[in-house]
Amino acid sequence: MRKRLLCGIATVSMLGTATVSFGAGFKVSEQSAKAMGMGNAFAAQADDPSALAYNPAGIAFLKGTQIQVGSATILVPQTEFDGTTRLSGSTVVSEKANRDIFIAPTVYATSSFESIPLAFGLGINSFHPLAKRWDASSELRDSIQSISIKPINFQPTVAYRFDNLNLAVAAGFDVTYAQVSMQKMAYKAIPNLPAYGPLAGTYQEVGTIGADATATGYGYNLGLQWKPLPVLSFGVAYRSEIKLKLEGDANYLRSGANAAALGLPAKARSTAATDITLPDALTLAVAWKPIEKLTLEFDAERTGWSSYDKLEMRFGPTLAAFNNSDPKNWKDVWAYRLGTQYAVTPKMDLRAGYAYDKNPAPDSTLSPELPDADRHNFSLGSGFHNEFASLDLAYMWVHWVDRTVSNVKESGTFKSDAHIFSIAATYKF
Template sequence: MRLQVFRCVLLAGLLAAGSSSALAAGFSIIEQSVSGLGNAYSGGAAAVEDASTIFFNPAGMTLLEGQQVVAGMHVIVPSAKFDSDGAENALGGAIGGGDGSDGGVVKPVPNFFYAANLGNGWSVGLGICAPFGLATEYDKDWVGRYHGVESEVLTININPSLAYRVNDSLSVGAGVSAQYMDVNLTSMIDFGLATLGASDPRSDVYADMNADDWGYGFNLGLLYEFDKNSRVGAAYRSRIKHKLEGDVDFSLQNRAYLATFGLDAVAAANFPDQDLGGDITLPASASLSVYHQFTPEWALMADVTWTEWSTFEELVIEFDGALADSVTTENWEDNWRYSIGATYAANDRLKLRLGLAYDETPIPSARYRTPRIPGNDRFWTAFGVGYQISRNMNLDFGYTHLFIKDAKLDKTLADDENLSRGTLRGEYDSAVDIASLQLTYAF
């Protein structure tokens, strides 16, 4: 009976951890333009450097001439180093293990855009990018292994768009999105706590959850030009709901060790592979940008962007087996991002870009922070270079460093969802570097 009760608690805790991280894994990726990266995306909805405006404001396509293809690659290099203040299981015993090494995982983020000015005021385009994503990974025996080991979330967004120039000042645009989402989350289950009364990596069960889905949404944009040197842009991207379906696979970490207690068969029987599903809503966002060309050489820009993370109050995971639904409290908040930037045209071929940004975290407190998303407020410093190789071809480079405020984590047994995972306290020292390269061809 004791084992059966612990089994239900442990499985519920595992999938509660997975659900909360899946929400956090919806963290937006703004890196959709290399030319924009150099300005810390301070001109997002108004600058209209190239066809990547399809993502930031489709109305901007009316300012482009002819046809244009943009291919970009961003390499995101995060660092997330945890300093533990200790962890205990539900019985008060210590949970051993290291700090997990660096939880950050280097990932490439590609994007592709095509835009064509059809004449008569109409423009069309197509964007393919990854607007949400996550990658963190820790050692399998680290102190927070029951809260998460590996997290990877991938999205691919296919975004055909249309724009119309209403008059000399006003342009409008719209697009639809077909978005694929793939989630892989892993955790350890403290089987030793249920059977031997102690948290021991040798008695852990490894859980590997995979799920995917297609979701659909839309985006809108407006661009108003006061004159040839000044404009303002506004853009909106809708929520996208995903109904993820997949399965969870379980494996014993040390079958021989469990066999010495006659528990290997018991563990295998109590943790059968099973199907699962859950609804995830990725947030809406809205941006307002301004752009002004002060001189032939200098342009300044600014942007404010809101993201609707407050939609994540809780997440429910449903199982095809006998396990009850798992509910995880999120309590995330809407966040704001503020940025300013400048571009200097050194000559007809060379552009230099600078930008600063402040990006608030949607995570309200250490209580709701997880090892899968150990984020906090971020300050961006960015620079970029654009060079016109030929009449038809441009090469852009961008680099940014994100200074991230140290982030405390405080998971306690006051929240029932932590009963199976135990307490975990500590602090993260994090930072992110991003280097990007983009080729633009106009014809």
Template structure:
């Protein structure tokens, strides 16, 4: 009997806040406005949204926050009862610091989690032999630089240093008994990001931001448990490795101010999920290797956002996002459940100089997605609540 452990099972993002296993809520201010921040956001979280906009900081800006992601996803095979995941709160934090020692140049560093999620199916889940419990976390350290080439044009660039960790538990079916496998691993990778921002008109700005793909070569240990005697010679504890590419992204945005205290913004983001075509774990014993096709597609994501200044100190925000799933129905399985996402967002911010506080909320609706994967057809659906809090400091 050949037992397979696909890399996609390890990633098992479950109901990640964004499609695939992306986390795009790296600041509560942007979250409240639907994440449509590429053309206008000028606090230190611009290191994530568009590094060129760091130049908008006066002298020093610090933001520190956390995002609570509370997902719920269901799985239903034809003619069977609905099954679900155990409630799991994922709290990816973010920290950004920008210092502007010169009139036209700014330096900064960000620490955040742009990819990752946790997935824990209920006890006795019927798809536990494809995926049961898993987690992925990526921690980016992003030193950055931005320069104002012209009063109407800015440029920025940064280095992405990534640390990725994975952990997986899944069942193994031996017909007359069940075993399990636990696997953990980690590795470093690196990439870069660049951005530009231009003032097209006095009340119309444009932003463009690119973040490169990052190759990660996981190295870890596979621990097999409750293995029948006849399989123990093959399914022994051993080392395992795998390669994964965290996708590149390109985002273009516009920001329009019809009134001095009203901002309207639109972002379109291209995420290159096509790197997930056929990936698998490579075990120390190659006879149990078996790559599993996924054939993910690159996708466009669209976001609309608005910010209104009620007073000089109080702002309110709202947004809407359409975020399609990169997974084709024919390869959708419980190891990496996914669906098209529609998000509605709200936010509020208050400034009490030199401090500020921002709250952001997303409701994420996962549209029904019918899998035609061989051996495990099912309908996936669900929702998620996302709560963000970011505190800021700016002495000016």
């Protein structure tokens, strides 16, 4: 039961939101309205301040000082489950998670010098937000009832441009701070021993668990952008893993007809802790202009989810009986993104994109707090700009492939879809 408590906590940083996350695992790739309109294929173009999130080397080619403020409004995935669970036994049930609205703001600022080919940038965004709520009476309540993860990432970056090569490189730091809240019903598998009488070998409700935890982790990011021809550009970006040591408080309130007979306290408080490593990510990208008004880009991103091999939960003495190690055994995966932009007029662009994200979670460890699956992302966008400002709008539909699993937690099919709306305004000084 405690494993779920920090499974949410772990997810905080990785996120690796699903639920609210739209890259592989629990990562939100939608960090810019312009990029989202092109299916997040943007690491080779990287031509506005949101380059800090996709390929920081791009800020070396931006002129003057630019500030971008944006927000992605996410309709949290409508997840449905049809099948059996540990609580329903052989009875087939149908469950739906609550659909909520989640807002992920972004702020990017860049500044370059006229006398030297050097640029600085600061990005503030959220790569791993998460939100999921199942009803209190859900047959999945022993895994999760609600989880909310609110991470914020600060990214100071410096970039240098080699004008004679049309090449730029960048390096920066990532500082991620995360807050997590979670609640679930606590159940306990009773040993099949005579001492437990009629409860022996059963699965009993014993209470409600709630937890709040925080963590700060540090990493780095690197970028390279090369423009060998006016119509061709390449991008390479790398974001390191971030190690989080999550610490917080756990609360337990006893419930269930047989909880007292098991010797559990009416209520208890404890510390809670776990260690999580957020995965690294490598992006390779190419952008090409076959004609003057049309830009095409293809990105491939590898995420090192194999770092998420288990989730260990550690509690203080009062709840030490709930210490647990939950295997995850995720694998490294690739995502592929294709985007296009067409300049309808000198001041207006239309965009479209598609992305395919492979999920990293094996059937054996899939659970309802993050019922991930392979996904298809379809997007549309537009941009309006002049010499001093720009406004970008985008919409994305995320469709998860139906995921049928059979493991110790549940046996059935998860179905999910989500809608994202994004807007960003950029000011140039």
